[in-house]
Amino acid sequence: MSFRGVTKTFGAVRAVAGADLSVARGETVALLGRSGAGKSTMIGLLLGVERPDMGTVRLFGGAPGRAVAEGRVGVMLQEGGPIRRATVREVLTIALAGGPELLVLDEPAAALEREARSSFWSSLRGYAGRGNAVLFSTRSLEEADRYADRIVVIDHGRIVADGTSERIKEAVGGHAVSFDLSDGLDEPTIARLPGVVSMSVRGRRVRLRSDDSDATVIALAARGAVHRLEVRPATLEDAFLALTTDPLPGRIRPLGPLDDPPGRG
Known part of the structure; x- marks a missing residue:
């Protein structure tokens, strides 16, 4: 087809x-x-x-x-x-x-x-x-x-x-950084942190995709935002959110379709 x-x-x-x-x-x-x-x-x-x-x-x-x-x-x-x-x-x-x-x-x-x-x-x-x-x-x-x-x-x-799932995760790249939102730290400030290319907030839980997770974590630590801090490689969910969530202005552009896998008719 x-x-x-x-x-x-x-x-x-x-x-x-x-x-x-x-x-x-x-x-x-x-x-x-x-x-x-x-x-x-x-x-x-x-x-x-x-x-x-x-x-x-x-x-x-x-x-x-x-x-x-x-x-x-x-x-x-x-x-x-x-x-x-x-x-x-x-x-x-x-x-x-x-x-x-x-x-x-x-x-x-x-x-x-x-x-x-x-x-x-x-x-x-x-x-x-x-x-x-x-x-x-x-x-x-x-x-x-x-x-x-x-x-x-x-x-x-x-x-x-x-x-493939692995190909999509590799193409999106980066790491997922998640933490609990603390008082005095708003979403616009988080979006401007170094390395951050996309973000989502569910309740008080913030999930970031970062292309420089070390810089992102250092910036969060400087602001005291380390409660339940987690850093891990990107999952399919992270890739899906990155592909289907509006990018942060001036930080990333939407990804286009990946190269076609070989051998398809």
Whole structure:
């Protein structure tokens, strides 16, 4: 399957903005993004439910609708809210009916009990290992990190990263510095600390991404902001936040899509 320069708008909303994407046989690919990022629209375009305003979408070299009608695509969508809990056998029976060559799954873990998810993904790895492809959308960083060969990060309709989990973490780089916010230290001051390239605040917990963690920690210590201070290498969550959070003015620019992994068709 492939997207080439695909754009789709709904009124004033650009749901997909110039998407280029391909998935090869044997791959398991995650579309990772927040609610409203454009994941469902991309799936709709792939299945021929939606038509692009610009660009082309191809499935097995032809129009999406033809491949779906021929039974070459298995689909499990989560429409109208959460669906009832199901067994692994039920989900796979629905998705694999007719022996499709591509599985398209929308938030698949939502249909499974937590203890059944490992068995489900093990079955899908076997399916992909037989030369088929899996494309699934998710908001779960853990799910994408653990089960996808490639992760495609989508934000406001744009593909902002495409690669393995490790490749995405390496491309973002830096360290995560987190600490509890202390009195007298406000967010604008934190944003101007040396090394800080992005930040998020949840309650009184501050999380920074720094390209010079030593300088950042020294500056924090000078201001007495060391309560529950932690420094660690960037995780997929840190990378995701860096890719989908507005950059601090004058400090960083948004990252574009990563180089395509070799060997994709």
